[in-house]
Structures are given as C-alpha cells and as structure tokens.
Amino acid sequence: MSRPLRAEIDLEALRANLHRVQAVAPGSRIMAVIKANAYGHGFVPVARALADADGLAVACLDEALELRDAGIDTPILLLEGCLDPAELMEAARQDLAVVVHCEDQLRMLEKTRLVRPVTVWLKINTGMNRLGIDPAEARVFHARLAALGAGRATVLMTHLAAADERDVSMTEQQVRCFDEAIAGLAGPQSIANSAAILGHPGTHRDWVRPGIMLYGASPFSDTIGAEEGLLPVMTLRSELIAVRECRAGDTIGYGGDWRCSEDMPVGVVAIGYGDGYPRHARPGTPVLVGGRRVPLVGRVSMDMIAVDLRGVPDAAVGDQAVLWGRDLPVEAIAEGAGTISYELFCRLTRRVPMSYRNA
Ligand SMILES: *Cc1c(COP(=O)(O)O)cnc(C)c1O
Numbered sequence: 001m002s003r004p005l006r007a008e009i010d011l012e013a014l015r016a017n018l019h020r021v022q023a024v025a026p027g028s029r030i031m032a033v034i035k036a037n038a039y040g041h042g043f044v045p046v047a048r049a050l051a052d053a054d055g056l057a058v059a060c061l062d063e064a065l066e067l068r069d070a071g072i073d074t075p076i077l078l079l080e081g082c083l084d085p086a087e088l089m090e091a092a093r094q095d096l097a098v099v100v101h102c103e104d105q106l107r108m109l110e111k112t113r114l115v116r117p118v119t120v121w122l123k124i125n126t127g128m129n130r131l132g133i134d135p136a137e138a139r140v141f142h143a144r145l146a147a148l149g150a151g152r153a154t155v156l157m158t159h160l161a162a163a164d165e166r167d168v169s170m171t172e173q174q175v176r177c178f179d180e181a182i183a184g185l186a187g188p189q190s191i192a193n194s195a196a197i198l199g200h201p202g203t204h205r206d207w208v209r210p211g212i213m214l215y216g217a218s219p220f221s222d223t224i225g226a227e228e229g230l231l232p233v234m235t236l237r238s239e240l241i242a243v244r245e246c247r248a249g250d251t252i253g254y255g256g257d258w259r260c261s262e263d264m265p266v267g268v269v270a271i272g273y274g275d276g277y278p279r280h281a282r283p284g285t286p287v288l289v290g291g292r293r294v295p296l297v298g299r300v301s302m303d304m305i306a307v308d309l310r311g312v313p314d315a316a317v318g319d320q321a322v323l324w325g326r327d328l329p330v331e332a333i334a335e336g337a338g339t340i341s342y343e344l345f346c347r348l349t350r351r352v353p354m355s356y357r358n359a
Contacts (some may be wrong), residue, residue, distance in 0.1 A: 001014060003238070003267055003303075003351075003355075004237075004238050004241070004270055004348060005050070005236075005237070005238040005270055005271050005275060005336075005351070005352055006236075006237055006238075006353045006354070006355055007041075007234050007235070007236050007237075007348060007352050007354050007355070008234070008235045008236075008237060008325070008354075008355050008356075008357060009017060009041050009042060009045065009046075009233055009234055009354055009355070009356050009357065010231070010233055010234075010235070010326075010357050010358055011045065011046075011049040011230035011233075011356055011357065011358045011359050012048065012086065012234075012357070012358035013216055013232060013233045013358075014046065014049050014215070014216075014233045015049055015050075015052070015090070016050060016215060017213060017214045017215070017230050017231060018030065018032065018053060018210075018246075019170075019217055020213070020228075020229050020230060021208065021210045021213065021214070023085070024197055024198060025197055025201075025204040025208045027204065028055050028204045028205065028206060029054040029055070029188075029207045029208075030053045030054050030055070030190075030207070030208055030210065031053070031054065031055040031056070031057050031077060031190065031191075031207050031208070031209045032050045032053035032055070032057065032210060032211075032214055032328050033056075033057045033079075033210060033211035034046055034047060034050070034056050034057065034058060034207055034211075034214075035057065035058045035059040035063060035079060035211075035345050036059065037213065037346075038215075038349045039212065039215050039342060039345045039346055039347035040234070040276075040347070041233060041234055041345065041354075042065070042217060042354050042356070043063065043066055043067060044067065044070040044072070045354075045356045045359065046068050047070070047072045047074065048072065048359070049359065050074075050214070051074065051145055051201060051355075052158045053074065054075065054138075054207075055071070055074060055076065055077055055097070055207075056074050056075070056076050056077070057076070057077040057079050057209060058077070058079065059076075059078070059079050059080050059229045060078060060079075060080055060350050061078060061082065061083075061087050061090060061091060064076045064078060064091070064094060064096050064187070065090075065094065065218060068094050068316060074095075075095075075097060075119075076095075076096045076098070077096070077097040077098070077099065077121060078091060078096055078098045078183060079099055080098060080099060080101075080131065080354075081098045081099040081100055081105045082098055082108065083103065084216065085108055085111070087114045088108055088109065088112050088114065088118075089112060089114060089115070092114035092115050092116055092117075092118050093115055094157075095116065095249065095261075096118065097118060097119035097120070097121060098119075098120060099120075099121045099123050099131070099156075099157070100120050100121070100122050100123065100133075100141070100145070101123040101124075101125075101131040101132050101133065102131070102133065103133075106145070107145060108267055108328060109145075109148060110144065110148065110151055112303040117133075117148070117149075118152075119152045119153075119155065120138035120152075120154045121154070121155040121156070121157045121190065122141055122142065122145065122154050122155065122156055122157065123157050123158065123159070124139070124156065124157070124158045124178060124181050124182070125158070126158045126173075126174040126175075126177040126178045126181070127147065127159070127161055127170065127173060127174045127177065128158075128159050128161040128174075128238060129153070130159070131159075132159070134179035135177055135178070135180065136181070137175075138156070138181040138182055138185065138274040139185065139226045141283065142154060142156075142182075142185045142187070145159070153186065153187040153188060154176075154187045155187060155189070155190055155206075155207065156182045156185060156187050156188070156189045156190070157189070157190040157191070157195070157207075158174065158177075158178045158190075158191055159191075160174055160191065160192070160193060160195070160196055160200075160203070161174065161230070162202075162220065163192070163196040163199060163200060163219075164195035164199075164219045164220050165192060166220075168199075168200070168258045168336055170359050171196070171200055173202060175190055175191065175200075176192060176204065185224075188205070188206035188207060188230055189205040189206050189207070190205060190206060190207035190208070190209060191203040191204075192204055192208045192209060192210075193206055193209055193219070194210045194211055194212045194213035194214075194219040195212060195219035196208075197210055197222065197252065198212065198213065198219065198220075198228055199220070199308070199324050200358050203311050209344075213225075213228065213230055214233075215232075215233045215234065215341075215345060216217060216230045216231050216232040216233045216234075217230070217232070217323060217329075217330050217331060217341035217342075217345075218230070218331060221340075223331075224329040224331045224332075225329060225330075225331070227331065230250055232324075232325045232330065234322040234324070234325050234327070234330075234345065235324070235325025235326045236270050236271070236324050236325055236348075236352070237321065237323070237325075238271045238321045238323065239269070239270060239317075239318055239319060239320060239321055240268065240269055240289065240315060240316065240319045240321060241268055241270045241304075241316065241317060242268040242269045242317060242318060243265055243266070243267050243268075243309065243315060243317055244265070244266055244268075244269065245263065245264075246260045246263065246264055246265070246266045247260065247263050248256055248260055248261065248262045248263055248323075251298075252266060252297050252298035252306045253297075253298030253299045253301060254298070254299045255298075255299055256302060257299070258283055258297050258298040258299070262310070264308065264310050265309035265310065265313060265315070266297065266305075266307070266308060266309060267287075267288060267289060267294075267306065267307045267309045267315055267319075267321075268304050268305070268306055269304065269305050269306075269307060269321045269323075270298055270303065270304060271303075271304070271305060271321075271323055272301045272302045272303040272304050273300050273301070273302055274303055274304070274349065274351060275348065275349055275351050275352050276303040276349045276352060277300055277347035278300065278303060278337035278339060278343075278344060278347070279299070279300045279302055279334070280335070280337045280338055280339070281296055281305075281333065281334050281336050281337040282296070282338075283295065283296055283297050283298065284296065284335045284336065285321060285332070285333055285337065286328060286333070286336070287305070287307050287321055287322070287324035287328075287337030288317050288320075288321065288327055288330050289307060289309065289312050289319055289320075289321050289326045290312050290314075290315055290319050290320065291327070293311070293312050293328070294307045294308055294309060294310075294311050294312060294338070295307065295308050296308075299325035309325070324344065329342060330344055330345070
C-alpha cells in the first residue's frame with residue numbers, strides 16, 4: 001500500500017522525556033512503562049532507546065517475551081503478574097520481575113519450583129480497586145514472601161486512581177493508606193505514575209513508573225506536554241490527496257450533516273478510523289496543513305477525513321498534513337474526540353507504518 005500516511009517516532013525526544021523524569025524525581029529509579037506496544041510507539045525500538053531506564057514494565061508475559069526475543073536484557077516487570085505456574089516458570093527463566101496482587105499468585109510462588117528466584121512487586125490496593133491485596137494483608141504477604149528466601153527484597157507498590165486531578169484528596173487518602181499498610185516493612189516502595197511524578201513529589205519514593213510522559217503527552221486534562229517540559233515523540237503525518245471547490249450549501253461526507261456556509265475549498269487527507277484516527281473527532285478538531293491549523297469538517301471515514309482549507313487557500317494535493325505531534329499537540333485531538341492521548345496512541349492500527357529517527 002502506498003498511502004502517504006506514517007507515524008514518525010523521534011527517539012531523541014523519548015530520551016529527553018526520560019531525562020525529564022530523572023530531573024523531576026532525581027532520587028528515584030525509573031521503571032519505564034512500555035505496555036501495549038509502548039503506548040503504540042513500537043516495543044523494541046522504544047525499549048532500545050530507553051536503555052538508561054532502570055527497568056521496563058509491560059502488562060503480561062507475551063509482551064516481555066517479545067522484548068527478550070529481541071535481545072533486550074533490561075530488567076522487566078510484569079504489571080499483572082503471572083496467570084499460571086507455566087508462566088511463572090517462564091518468567092523466572094527470562095529473569096522477569098512479577099507483580100503479586102492476590103493470594104493465588106502468592107500461593108503459586110510458594111508452590112512452584114523456579115530456576116532462579118524472581119523479584120516480586122507486591123501490589124496493595126489503596127482505593128483503585130482494580131488489582132491489589134487488601135492493605136490489612138500487607139504484613140502477612142510480606143512475611144510469606146520473605147519466607148520464600150528469594151534473597152531479593154520485595155518492592156511494595158500501589159497505583160493511584162486520581163493523581164491527574166487537581167483535587168488531591170483521593171491521592172492523599174491513598175498515600176496515607178499505603179503508608180499505614182507498609183509501616184515498618186522493609187523494601188523499596190513505588191507509587192507514582194506520570195501524573196504523580198509531575199504533581200506529587202511525596203510519592204516519588206524508590207521507584208517511579210512513568211508511562212504517558214515518556215511519550216511526550218501530559219497526564220493532566222488541562223495542560224499539554226510542552227507545558228510539562230516534555231517533547232512529542234510521535235508525529236502522525238499524511239498528505240492531502242484531493243482539494244475541491246465546494247459551493248455554499250454543499251454537504252461534506254457521510255450523513256451529509258456538515259454543510260458549507262459559503263463557497264470554500266475543502267481538502268481530503270489520507271487517514272481515517274481504519275488507521276486509528278478517532279471516528280468521534282468533532283468538526284473543528286485541528287489538523288495541520290502546510291504548517292497552518294485547519295478544522296476537520298464532516299464525519300471521519302475509514303480511510304479519509306475532510307478539512308476546511310479557507311485558512312490555506314493555496315493548499316494543493318500532495319501537501320503535508322500533520323494529525324498530531326510536532327506543532328500540533330495530541331491533547332488537542334484528544335479533546336476534539338472526547339478521549340485521552342493514551343487511547344489515540346494505542347489505537348493506531350497496523351496500517352500505519354512507523355519510522356524511527358535518532359535511534
Ligand atoms: C500504565 C501504568 C503506569 C503508567 O501510567 P501513566 O499514567 O501512563 O504514567 C504506572 N503504573 C501502573 C501500574 C500502570 O499500569
């Protein structure tokens with residue numbers, strides 16, 4: 001397929017964002033979160049570029065194996081832990097650290113013979129109510145893990161539900177709950193995701209777990225990455241494949257519900273929801289054409305979108321269009337589509353070729 005669409009990944013920007021984490025949380029080790037194909041940016045190139053991170057976190061064993069198969073020997077953490085003893089044995093063989101978030105996973109560790117001890121991150125539920133043991137069980141779990149004689153300290157972790165919100169009450173409540181649960185227990189601690197790294201220094205502790213900020217987007221709904229000292233890593237580019245002179249009253253695209261108020265040029269850009277551009281992006285969502293912001297018009301199709309070219313009257317077929325990235329913050333498109341940057345990145349489809357710069 002020779003569509004002009006591609007996602008350019010700037011690995012220098014990725015490394016700069018990692019340094020931003022180091023600058024903001026200088027006393028903490030960094031567990032770089034690269035689950036879900038590195039938030040859509042490509043597992044292996046991203047993992048290689050993050051060689052300075054202290055560890056890489058993925059959701060599950062398959063993701064970790066993809067990295068190990070590519071020769072990446074950085075420490076890796078499985079954020080959901082292991083589902084069965086076979087997975088646990090493989091995790092030990094591959095020297096992966098595992099989350100333990102429930103009794104079943106602890107029992108599995110107690111019963112399974114492993115080629116080498118695995119490092120455990122004990123996840124305590126402090127209010128997210130997704131994964132994690134009850135805070136009251138932390139002491140017993142910690143003692144049972146110590147009794148395994150693994151010789152590696154258990155990392156004590158929790159995950160925050162609302163660190164991205166300006167109302168800090170839930171975060172403060174979760175941190176208090178965590179501190180009470182682990183009082184007196186030995187071992188490194190880990191609480192902070194990107195929002196907490198930037199907004200709650202008291203959560204930095206021994207390990208921080210940045211995800212979205214590494215990719216240059218803000219975890220907060222009221223700022224963009226640049227305002228947090230971050231650089232966009234992905235620039236999603238395509239081209240104008242048609243320009244037409246529409247008449248006042250013409251409608252654009254499916255449903256015919258967007259109508260030209262006057263005679264105007266309308267451009268067609270080769271990208272659609274089949275590529276991962278959000279179908280719910282509202283008219284007015286910005287697109288960069290020839291370096292100028294122009295508004296989306298009409299509905300997003302599978303392979304195409306239409307834009308109002310009144311602001312760039314000399315635009316022509318073959319002109320560059322940027323959907324998000326450099327000079328067009330992904331947060332603006334997330335806002336226009338009623339979603340978050342995380343989802344836009346993760347939902348790019350296999351149709352979008354990735355190209356890497358500054359490896
Ligand atoms: C995904 C994830 C993170 C990273 O979150 P961001 O908001 O992207 O920084 C951190 N910790 C855990 C447990 C996660 O699942």
